[in-house]
Amino acid sequence: MDPIIYLDHAATTPVDPAVRKAMDPWFAQDFGNPTTLYAHGVRADEAVEGARQTIAHAIGAQRPQEVYFTAGGTESINWALKGIALERVRGHILTSAIEHSAVRETCLWLAERGFELTILPVAHDGVVDPAEVRRALRSDTILVTLMHANNEIGTIEPIEEVGSVLTDSEAAFHVDAVQTVAHLPIDVQQLRCDLLSASGHKLYGPKGTGFLYARSGIRLGPLLHGGGQERELRSGTHNVPGIIGLAKALEVSTRLLETETQQLTALSRRLIDGILERIPGATLNGSTERRLPSNVHFTFENTQGEALVLGLDLAGICVSTGSACSTVSLEPSHVLKAIGLSDEQALASVRFTLGRSTTEEQIDAVLEVLPEEVNRLRAMSPRAL
């Protein structure tokens, strides 16, 4: 491995060694299909059900059967939103202006197909106001979908409070917890959500894995039709190694959660303070209190984000710009615009997301290189700071 400094954990994480080890026997040894009748398959089935229990336990689900395995956060989200909406044919959907594109694009698709969509604004720090949710709620609202924490600016949303607002509503409440499962304590009872989406590769588990929590009794149609796996709701041969890996990753992360939170809080504090101290024209985006411990997001005036990313990359530092999930688009991030940044500011922003392997030395190295790179770009710019 290159001696790189990887500060893009919100984009993806390496698979934890314990996870790899747990997955190992299920590729070529106990490779059976869990829906078969013979012992070889039954073993896989039992392992899958064990994994389901681990996950149910980790998120406070009442029963393991409320956890459904998927191929990732995007699938979980598409399933939750379309599975609720298409089952109800018509109705009103409520979401926020800073959702991940998996939620955003799915909502827009549903809006094209006749559902009514309200997109709530957020405050400058990226926080959704539960009172706004209450005001926007209608008698025909079938679905409210909000993220638990934002993937760009790290703002943690008041999900519990929104959950309380919704207690008397018929609307299903979906939470995109892709950035928080294994990173914040999660209890679906406390969050008062009906559906919750997560993705394995954001929590040191394998790519191509995820789960959807769906409270028993909720009326949800399938997204993938077929062989009837996952209690007729999510067809397709189980990705056994992936499922085992996902559960193991959540298990490991849950165990490390407290220590890691402390470490990340200290390290991100160090990075934030260091930047503010050394770089003029740098503004921290997002909230100071309601923030993921791993997230540092700055606008560096009179620079360009992608240029900073490449500049740092040439120095062996991996960070990201924009939504980090798509480099396809040139347009400034809808999240940054929603919190009030100008296009110019949005395009001059960079996200650093710390993780399990991040060290003080790495942060200090970034604090050496980053000011130089910002200065270099500013010196090239036709504008003054």
Add this chain to the structure above:
Amino acid sequence: MDPIIYLDHAATTPVDPAVRKAMDPWFAQDFGNPTTLYAHGVRADEAVEGARQTIAHAIGAQRPQEVYFTAGGTESINWALKGIALERVRGHILTSAIEHSAVRETCLWLAERGFELTILPVAHDGVVDPAEVRRALRSDTILVTLMHANNEIGTIEPIEEVGSVLTDSEAAFHVDAVQTVAHLPIDVQQLRCDLLSASGHKLYGPKGTGFLYARSGIRLGPLLHGGGQERELRSGTHNVPGIIGLAKALEVSTRLLETETQQLTALSRRLIDGILERIPGATLNGSTERRLPSNVHFTFENTQGEALVLGLDLAGICVSTGSACSTVSLEPSHVLKAIGLSDEQALASVRFTLGRSTTEEQIDAVLEVLPEEVNRLRAMSPRAL
């Protein structure tokens, strides 16, 4: 590993050692997200594009961009069928009576949502008649979906001929090739199909992987909305190790295809002849000429399929009954009913699917155990043979 005799390769296959090896570095070392800008992610992106080329080449696609990565056969199929249909709002869909439930259930779901559905019958050997397709075709037919080979009885369908029938039609032609990619020579130009679905774990690749071939220019909507990966058509972070593994598996299988076909043909011939010789009241289902080299499917009169499966399992032999993709349902297989078996016959049937590791010794062992087990069950039955 137990010294089991695994004869359920149509349900799933072990991951090939070369595939494991190819996947290895992408879990924890080169774990970057391919849509990121820094070198660490670019490396993953290049590997993914390399995999796309390998697959495009293996199936005769004109351009790598016609290959889209998915999380399995079921997702590819759901995407193809819904992506065609929902994009066109209304229309007529044509399929056969022996499709896998991924196709069948998706078609039925579309039928509930206003699409018109024609389900073509098949002959006793499971073959769809291209002339029937021609007759059933309408001016508003938007989609024809057929399987390349049947997963239960192994019948190979006349896809090329159906493709010719459709040349002047506006209908999109989807082929479920989950049982044939890497097992029969595949050339999408020769098959004349517009869409083709495949699943990794049926070809010694990883579970939770698959691809959809979609001819350039075809009007196909996304099934998974979000970050815009896969040219805006299939969102979700790429499963990099899975994609690398899938391509490697196809590469290995393509190389072995000819030898393997010869071996499997000889071994399945041996099994068929041995059964017919030793077991009275045994009937081979499916076609004798148009048959997957790996497939052996029998009805053993006055027995019960699941009992045979467990009986053989207790002797260390893994085989399957029914659709093998779902043990949930008690009902006799729709495929066996479609080829004219009674419920009783359908429920007295067993599938043996041979694979890369199958040996003559294993077949001979089955030919020892199977007649005994059939006799044992028959001796327990209140009916005479």
Add this chain to the structure above:
Amino acid sequence: MYSDIVKNHFANPRNVKEIPGATAVAEADNPVCGDIMKIFVNVVDGVFCDVGVKTRGCPAAVAAGSVLSEMLIDLPVAEAVRIETRVVDRALGGLPRNKQHATDLAVDALRAVIHQFQSERLP
């Protein structure tokens, strides 16, 4: 999937036999999955003194017939009347959820053979 008890009964089913000239014989079947079970009983002084069971069906059905036959031997008919599906299920160490039809089949066959026995005794 199946308990060891089920597997054991399936691999070595007890009392698989026809009883020529049995006191009563009856059969039950499951129209959905096609399983059939035939029970032969000899009754002496109101007690099942010999029982034979023949089953064509899934492993759970075979095991249910087998375990039922064991329960019946030396049991008074008057008590056998009270055997319900959950009794058979418990004796098997629990069946998977989608296999309850197997105990239904066994209890149906039992009821049928008791009915047969009782109607024979009627004038």
Add this chain to the structure above:
Amino acid sequence: MYSDIVKNHFANPRNVKEIPGATAVAEADNPVCGDIMKIFVNVVDGVFCDVGVKTRGCPAAVAAGSVLSEMLIDLPVAEAVRIETRVVDRALGGLPRNKQHATDLAVDALRAVIHQFQSERLP
């Protein structure tokens, strides 16, 4: 994603400077992605004898400005008129598909500065 030529020009951009009292100065910008490029030229006898480029933009834009500045030096203005985006693109070893706006920006800035130079010479 980026060719080594692009990375090299981005890491060590050529002729990054302002030229006080330049013969002509002009700026272009890309309204979509916000990139801006300013070109300073000194022209002697119809030939670019000195060129300065300042860019705020993505790596492709920086590299495009840099490679353009190298092309321009010692080039007659009459020939520079013929520089098109694909010339700049080729000089960079090819840009990714979604980065063509960078060469557009460079050529826009070039056209602007040539226009500026020519209009100054008009009576």
